[in-house]
Amino acid sequence: MSKKRSNWMPILLITIVVAACAPLLLSFRSSPLLAFEIFDRAVYNLEISYQITVLSLAIIVIGIVYGIAGKEGLTYLNLRRRDGIILPEPWIGIKPKETESWKNLGFNFTIVITLVTTVVIYFQLGYGESISLELYPGFIFILIFSLMNAFSEEIIFRFSFVSIVSRYGFSPYIAQGLAALTFGIVHYFGNPGGIAGVLMAAFIGWFLAKSMLETKGFFWALTIHFLQDVVIFTALFIK
Template sequence: MVIDPSNSSRKPIIFTAWIFLLLASSIPMIILREIFHKNVPADLQSVMAAILILTGLVLTFTCNAVRSLRPFFILFLFLTGIEWFVYTKVDQLPFYQTWLKNPSFNIFMPAEQSLRLMVTLGIIAVLFLLKKSRAAFFLVKGDTSAPAEPVRWLGVQQGDRWNKIGRNFAVILSLGTLAFLVIAGRPPLDIALRAVPFIPAILISAALNAFNEEIIYKASFLSTLEEVVGKQQALLLMAAYFGIGHFYGVPYGVIGVLMAGFLGWFLGKSMLETRGLWWAWLIHFVQDVLIFSFLAIGSIIPGGG
């Protein structure tokens, strides 16, 4: 049963989820860096986020009104802890430093994705403990032809199904991504030839990155929030966190946040309505193939550099 988020009794839950999610996101660090020109070490960022999330978790034991958020805070705390361990300890191992500092896309990108896969596997373990079944956190293909809820401004009509919407939007979003990359990156005319030596690494890295991000930042959040705050609020919370996390990605800045946030919302919608990962992963994979192709030849640089 999905709880109606419009119910006034759910307002404290929704408010609490938003406050803690935004404060524990990258927003404070982005403000410090962009406005005050202060860089906060990764260790300190993780500690600050963990303290905030732990405070939220304690609140679920002391305040009955937000008790149902406990699985979400447990997941969020584990996510922060796993990311801290992987990105401040594991990635500092000598062999990882050698790989990550290698200028070849064929080496550093698969190395980056192997680190993210460690986080993904940790989150899957936590989700199994919380949800008991992989279907409960969308780690299944799902019904790829499930009916979609209408969204007028997107052109999704009553009766449309995901086997049609998924294909159409995979093409539309890919063309939009490609147009942005061409305008922003101004690639050489022989881009396709230059990318050929990197094709295996591009495909493997794109497949891993799409899987990792769909599990870490979408399936996990949606599976612990949907029944607590309702489908729409769960989608918005997930999309906000996913979008904010791309501020220093490709594309960079507010545009990157909005684009990633929309993509997160749309792919999360597919996940909730098909009850599976297929369309979310596939659409994300195609976008990453394009982005990683431009990264491989050095036409674009993450973080606006």
């Protein structure tokens, strides 16, 4: 096996791992491996069972990344790194000024993506005139589930690719492309779902991978995904 071909093996391996995780997430949604009966409402029990199962899977993925990339691969878990140079992406309107950095872009896109998610979810679920939400403990669970889900999915669909691609010196667009592809496909069956869900999730996958690569950290990816999930879980719990 040539050296060039062997260098592609870590990327191929992590792609297989993530591709295997995707159908597992869909399966765990209805039949989690770890089943808990803690709360009075079945929806809370099903969700905590799913989230703990997927969190366990995310921890396994971290272990696999460590095995492939070593300690260097784990540096992208840093939550303190919130700034960095923005690489222009004129095709999507990212044309940073000299004074702009990821502190500006991250904050702006946090607001935009959260608002877009709210609009898409509202029209996809199609609420009637009467809705209700159990504020306590419902809203507390929304925050907990959102944080768990955001962390697990960022590990599986972003951190995995970013760490391996960076460790082995490949183009960042490979990590961004794989993150967009896998996250987009799995969301055909998720929330938001369908073609609109695929396109939106693919962009999110691409953008959050970009945030990790350019800040060398986990902060914006986790924050944006968390706020998206707050919107989604709120919608699911009041449906």
